[in-house]
Amino acid sequence: MAEFLTHAGLAARHGFFTRRGGVSTGAYAALNCGLRSEDDAAAVAENRARAAMALGAAPTALRALRQVHGATVVEAGPAWDALPEADAMVTRAPGIALGIVTADCAPVLFHDAQAGVVGAAHAGWKGAVTGVLEATIAAMEALGASRGAISAVVGPCIAQASYEVRADLRDAVDDPRFFTPGKDSAHFQFDLAGYCKARLLAAGVRGAALGADTLADEARFFSHRRRTLAGGGPLGHQLSAIML
Template sequence: MTLEILTSEILSPLRHGFFTRRGGASSGVFEGLNCGPGSSDQSEIVAINRDRVATSLGVTSAELISMNQVHSAEVEVVEATPTEAPRVDSIVTDRPGLALSVLTADCQPVLFADHSAGVIGAAHAGWRGALSGVLEATLDRMEKLGAHRSDTVAVIGPCISQSAYEVGREFYEEFIAQEPGNQRFFTRDDGEKLQFDLPAFGLHRMRRAGIGQATWTRHCTYSDPERFFSYRRTTHRKEADYGRLIAAIRL
């Protein structure tokens, strides 16, 4: 099976993609394109999957840069192929030939580009990272490389949608404590259960920060098991582990 790659017109003509689970070599609960070395999948199979992604982007596996994601607002500028994955949740570069990638399984994968300045970024934005400011921090670091946020575009890839994202009262209160207006991103379906709109929150943070254009692909990871891995779906099904989706962009 060939790879299925979701792309966006606003990131084109840069080589990029939000890869679904289709077209990979993994089996079992990881069936498809599991690109997560942190999973319990066979490491050699994960390497094959990552090789396929790199080839589709026209780079080597070493040039497909990943992060050791920790749900932070930390950003790293990548100037060359690192010896090990930086412990951050966003990476940016102005160096042609490098592909920046992010791994997710419900969190937001966000790809950035300022086409005229030749600067790109990739961010992992779960609720904690988004609340902490990882999206704004990415724009800040891109500007230090010569980007202009008013010329920068960003696309949020497949992530969990509001209808599938039930959260608790403490979760809600943490958002409201930062800004009372954040209540707009929560709904109550029966007066008790709260559901959070992660991609709407991500779009809000980027637009408020002055980005030129930002959009979401409108794909829900939880509700489409044929195409996407989902941490929450795996938890509900009581499965042993889950695969990781990859999104990447290169100059």
């Protein structure tokens, strides 16, 4: 069975899926849900179907994006013929599962229970800096949500202790609260989850973080940084999804 984590801050059906419970093998074992990997396409389709059904959605109702580390948001509905180039989506349509894939970036799930609107965002540091979280909130408001009623949860992502960065990233983020000293004067440790949570709170929504480290927990999560440190190779992605 597809394994997933939940957070009490979200009343809608949702899951931050781990890599457990799928059919992929080798480096992609087992619940690889990334559509752009070199994994067997049939295995990925089965993995995504298992995840959808674990949430109570039809496999055909699980939406996906061509994620590009930007701040574009699209509305997801019954018609979905291609992969939009975007990093977040929103809907007020029951039965539509919004699915984001990550492998160290932060998946962020949103819900306004009063208005009946959900959202999902892929927030790497670039997307977070350029405003993907705020853009998701605005798109939810366009569907009738109120930011004071929105709850958002940052899912499994690379944790500060695992996320060594250089000065260019620190300067791009431009907020020293989320950096601690690294191994030398040219390196720093970045708190991606904390940064995302702070932006959510500053935008006026209730924000929380799951607190799982994708790099450190190899048994449960895929990690781009872990793959890079190992010298490269195949990379799987875990899914995070929410639906009404």
